[in-house]
Amino acid sequence: MASQISGWFVFHVPHDSTWIPDNIRHQIAVSDNELADEILKMTDHHTLDLFTNGIPAEQIVRAEVSRLVVDVERFADDSNEAMSAVGMGAVYLRTHNGLRLRHPLTDAERNTLIYDWYTPHHNALTDKVDLALARFGKCLVVDCHSFPSVPLPYESEQSPDRPEFCIGTNAFHTPAMLSGGLIDAFKQEGFSVRKDFPFDGALVPLKFYEQDNRVSAVMIEVRRDLYMNEVTGEKSNRFGEIAEVVHRLLMACTERI
Numbered sequence: 001m002a003s004q005i006s007g008w009f010v011f012h013v014p015h016d017s018t019w020i021p022d023n024i025r026h027q028i029a030v031s032d033n034e035l036a037d038e039i040l041k042m043t044d045h046h047t048l049d050l051f052t053n054g055i056p057a058e059q060i061v062r063a064e065v066s067r068l069v070v071d072v073e074r075f076a077d078d079s080n081e082a083m084s085a086v087g088m089g090a091v092y093l094r095t096h097n098g099l100r101l102r103h104p105l106t107d108a109e110r111n112t113l114i115y116d117w118y119t120p121h122h123n124a125l126t127d128k129v130d131l132a133l134a135r136f137g138k139c140l141v142v143d144c145h146s147f148p149s150v151p152l153p154y155e156s157e158q159s160p161d162r163p164e165f166c167i168g169t170n171a172f173h174t175p176a177m178l179s180g181g182l183i184d185a186f187k188q189e190g191f192s193v194r195k196d197f198p199f200d201g202a203l204v205p206l207k208f209y210e211q212d213n214r215v216s217a218v219m220i221e222v223r224r225d226l227y228m229n230e231v232t233g234e235k236s237n238r239f240g241e242i243a244e245v246v247h248r249l250l251m252a253c254t255e256r257i
């Protein structure tokens, strides 16, 4: 199946990593056990494998560090980032339930985190989109996520009725044929799916954001209980099936754009 993935796809995997570098640990204000629980709840576990198994590395941009170090899916500037209101801008200060995650940082410490982990990630993503545009004249950024079956306290959408898949869109960059096609296709496979619920948007590098319509984007969010055990963090026996469905439907629907 992977060989069918087109070269103009770039898979963005921002929340797969659980890695907290040793030189960051002192910033974290919770115990080892509390940190392990925070990582369990906040990581989009196994999404690298779920979305990109068999995809050439040149088409994948994965955040190296845990989102608890830096969240590359957020705007770097807190004044542009709505989630900074709950202490979860690019550099998290709060846990999933609003407790203190980090000791207060100096501006220099925050800037170092952005310089070390945020900027290189976004430069790599921009470069890969540029490369796809040069080679194919178009690019699709697939923003790869998963979400817990029960809303975490920090989430703005607290409805307990969560679909199995969420298709996130951007008005400028997501062709209606693509988002509509994906939603129809998941429904035909028997899954529940919603557009931009419980999470909305699809990440596009700033260089192209609402400027270059050769860059398409879609976010695919998979409810975690479909493919993993949310208590242990381990893959379930449906993992391969769900990975196959995501790839097959994505390929079928991108033939429309």
Ligand SMILES: [Zn+2]
Pocket (backbone or CB within 6 Å): 014, 015, 044, 144, 145, 146
């Ligand atoms: Zn995510």
